[in-house]
Amino acid sequence: MPKKLIRITTIPLSLEKLLEGQLSYMNQYYQVTAVSAEKERLERYGKDNGVNTFWVEMTRAITPLMDAKAVWKLYNYFKKEEPLIVHTHTPKAGIVGMLAAKLAGVPLRLHTVAGLPLMETTGNKRKLLDFVEKLTYKLATRVYPNSRGLEEIILKEGFAEEEKLKVLGKGSSNGIDTSYFDPSNFSEEDKINIRQELNIPENDLVFIFIGRLVSEKGIDELVAAFKRLQERKLELSLLLVGPFEEELDPISEESKEIIENHPKIFTTGYQADVRPYLAVSNVLAFPSYREGFPNVVMQAGAMGLASIVSDINGCNEIIVEGKNGMIIPVKDEGALFNAMELIAQNEDYRIRLASNSREEICKYYERKEFWQILLKEYKSLEQEYIKS
Structure with missing residues (x-):
């Protein structure tokens, strides 16, 4: 027995x-x-x-x-x-x-x-x-x-x-199951269809956040930084995958209003399978205040995304600055904006970071x-x- x-x-x-x-x-x-x-x-x-x-x-x-x-x-x-x-x-x-x-x-x-x-x-x-x-x-x-x-x-x-x-x-x-989180599971046609279902423009660069939409995940900073960046008329979208939580740690009313009304911010609520959303995205934006060892950062890496993460434990262990992503100070909207701007305007840099992402995850976190x-x-x- x-x-x-x-x-x-x-x-x-x-x-x-x-x-x-x-x-x-x-x-x-x-x-x-x-x-x-x-x-x-x-x-x-x-x-x-x-x-x-x-x-x-x-x-x-x-x-x-x-x-x-x-x-x-x-x-x-x-x-x-x-x-x-x-x-x-x-x-x-x-x-x-x-x-x-x-x-x-x-x-x-x-x-x-x-x-x-x-x-x-x-x-x-x-x-x-x-x-x-x-x-x-x-x-x-x-x-x-x-x-x-x-x-x-x-x-x-x-x-x-x-x-x-x-x-x-x-x-x-x-x-992380790297055979499950694998970008090759999604064809180009799949990606086009998913973007169409979400109403995300086909040619937009998509920043994605996955997790609870609460203050300590850096949502207020992320929404503000994206709004500023998008005002420059760049072809950008922000995809927020996760539930709002009103009880313990709600985001500001201002952020909530921007999310609800901004034409280039898209929300999905909680999703059991986040892979389709990662498949149609280009960069993980994850400015959390605290984590243990975040699955989301591993999942994004396995799906071949570059990442922008805050300089906290877990995040700064998975992401190596300039290799598979960028690391910014915690609670720093300006630094987040600068990182998002750099990665949005420098396609070669973004592609280089993304090209290293999956290899790093497969090597260390299977x-x-x-x-x-x-x-x-x-x-x-x-x-x-x-x-x-």
Whole structure:
């Protein structure tokens, strides 16, 4: 009977996107259970991926009473199931899962850090989030920052000791399937048809952003920079692929109005498959304030796009300045405008960056290689536990 591995994320979307395919792969070696909120979506994920599921109500907001109930429910579940490994992702799943696993005596308690939302908060809320982050790491037996830069931040902030931290491979939480994200999957006719469906002019240079349309992703700066650039009558479009979020971190009313009314800004809402939109685009514009190890930048690279990214961990590890993209300071609308202008007006430079993009991703971030690295880590920890 294979040993039990429980993987926890706050919402099923993280299982679907951030860990796509990974749990099914691990199910060949362990009896895998996916734990998350949103019962119906979670059960659908389990059915589609051939893994067990267990539903626990969780939110990304600060909800102490609900979180306590989640810890109690998970504690009882772990006591019954006796898993060898509990591996959590995302901040809320991390604290809830690690606390329940520690109380239940789970031997291997692993937590992946794919970003630190607390870096954009201040005051008492920041103090609370710092405490929760430190506690999560203290409860874990091993912590996996998904980039070198994130590891440096964790050490600098004093969240954990160096010996508890480990970056797997070159970074990332899941690598990327480069046969799936491959520009050759789309013919010229496909691209023409997709542009026509989106009403994007056939000859426009397209900047694309993929992700939540929120302030901390740099959407306000991106919209303002694009508006200025487009006023020069260049043949440009901006394609925004992702949902608006009004609750936690909304963009400015001014940006929202520009997006709604600008004839050259196109939105698609959330899309399960982003490849068609990357296929008809030329440059990824990703001026995020913070990331772990962004899948979007890997996906764009695999699809042969040049990228403009902010100088933050993850982004500045995937992109090499002047080789496969450009790196700009965080929250700097002027620098973003200059980079967009340079890449829009210098086709030879853009093509050179784009020509290197796919090769870099294939070389360092192939998904199945990452899965093998993670499996090797599990087996190594398992052997250490058995010996002890």
